[in-house]
Amino acid sequence: MIGLVVAASDVTRDVTSAHSIGGAKDLPIPAGLAIAGAVAALAVSFVVLAIAWRTPRFEPGTDGRALPWLTALVDSTAFRLGARVVGLLVVGWAVFAAVFGQDVLNNPFFGMFYVWLWVGLVPASLLLGPVWKAISPARSVHWLVSRATGGDPGRGLYEYPERLGLWPAALGLYAFVWLELVYPYSTELGPVRLWVAVYAAVMLLGGALFGEVFFERADPFEVYSSMVARLSVFGRRSAEVTGTAARGGRPRPPADAGQIVVLSPLSNLSSLPARPGLIAVVSVLFGSTAFDSFRDSTHWVRFIQDTPVIRDRVWANQLANNAGLLAFVLLVALVLVVGTASTGVEAGTRRRGLPVQFAHSVVPIIVGYVVAHYLSYFVEVGQDTVIKASDPLTNGSNLLGTGDLTVSYWLSYHPTFLANTKVLAVVIGHVLGVVAAHDRAIRLLPARHHVTGQLPLLVAMVGFTAGGLYLLFSA
């Protein structure tokens, strides 16, 4: 999980070591369970292909039941301000620990950054919707700065270039996973603090240049959170005229435009905007999580430690890890692009536009795999961080009153339950992904390619799922 060189030691630290802030790691899932999961995924895929609906079900932005009271609550000044204050307080606490705390693993900053933020973002967004957008300190500071100078937070000096899409966020996500998985000193205070400072600087500068749209497209955490939020049951009624309304000749936005709606996660997912760079975002997220599993496997450890060229040279070791991460990300992107572009299209349709239209269907597969990969880590190191958060300066104080709590290792003590939950998460993610891809295929592809056109992507998805299960089994 988090490569670390134990901080505060006088031993020379010049070679990457591979351990985690969380102590012991999950056992591999049993082979039988991995195979059962893969077979289930394969079977369900073809069942969906054979018997599922033949006309598109999901109308982006128009499904679901509007909830005026929830909209009124969430959009109220008090609620929005409250969320911002909570975000600033928690992040402020982390910054306090990062700046004034000691460079030891007991500093809660590491857990808050790597576990609460990076991992916790997924369950929070899955349950509540776009959480980071609501609490993002970058947005809050930008808002305060704009107000203080009499500007409009929504407007910048320039228009955000549409072609840039989510590419800046993909780059930011890669910078994060590089820090977490490849950089040898990822649990030393100085480098992590520098990373956060650069992130904050880029966000504030981007906000000033392009306005709030910059956070929506370029903040890696917001893009990740808002993407996962499309799998929650909460969405917003689109203000645009789409789907049947447009075709039915009623070019008016719906009366409840902008309201919060409760809808099926699949319907919600179908409204994920297909912006440039979306493929890169999902590839970085999936590829890096897979690499995280892979680098703990005995294959990789022995390769690094047994190959003389790599073993004896620090730079070669670093290069191998960098190449490993990049290769996993590029492989995911390649499989995804080939799987979505190799379908029959009508004359005149550009294949190059297809991958991004299907990218949303990988999101449930990512979330399922992230749940499997991080579940026990999040629950156990997350609790540990709650305890450590009371002592930001590592001087034995109990400032928040949580210092006396103890961590429940129930999950780790029930490895069979844990393994079953992990495989179930992967399989559910796979099924949702296949259904999402199916619906998009019958919307986009010509009728005669409805079934055959989906096959390459289906094969790609089965490959992702089987690969993920293999890593959970072998790592």
Add this chain to the structure above:
Amino acid sequence: MRLAATALALTAALALAGCGGRADAPSTTPAAPTTAGGTPSGSPSGSASADASPSTPAGTTIDVTVTGSDVQPNGERVKVPVGQPVTLRVTADAPGEVHVHSTPEQEFEYQKGVTELTLTNLDQPGIVEVESHTLDKLILQLQVS
């Protein structure tokens, strides 16, 4: 002016990073207060006298050889039963330190020659990495199940 205010905020952010950088120099206390239980009930810096102790408890004994910058085994995975102690018989040509990434973590020192290290508290199922802190290499992955 708005850009000026942003620039100010940026400077503040970078200054935080910068001044923090200076602050961490004195904070690297050598005795890192790692998780409680870091010193197990056995002999943390067991000397050669460990050889003489006849009572090898039930459990697994694994030979570890450290020669120069080489360590054997080399990242291998070994299955051990839950709750049983594991003894590492370390033969080394120089003293060094071993980190055991169990929950909670444990640290041991070994001497030049043969040192027996007894790992207890392996009660929680999982993968426990045993790492040579001195060489920064993974020695073993104990599959506790």
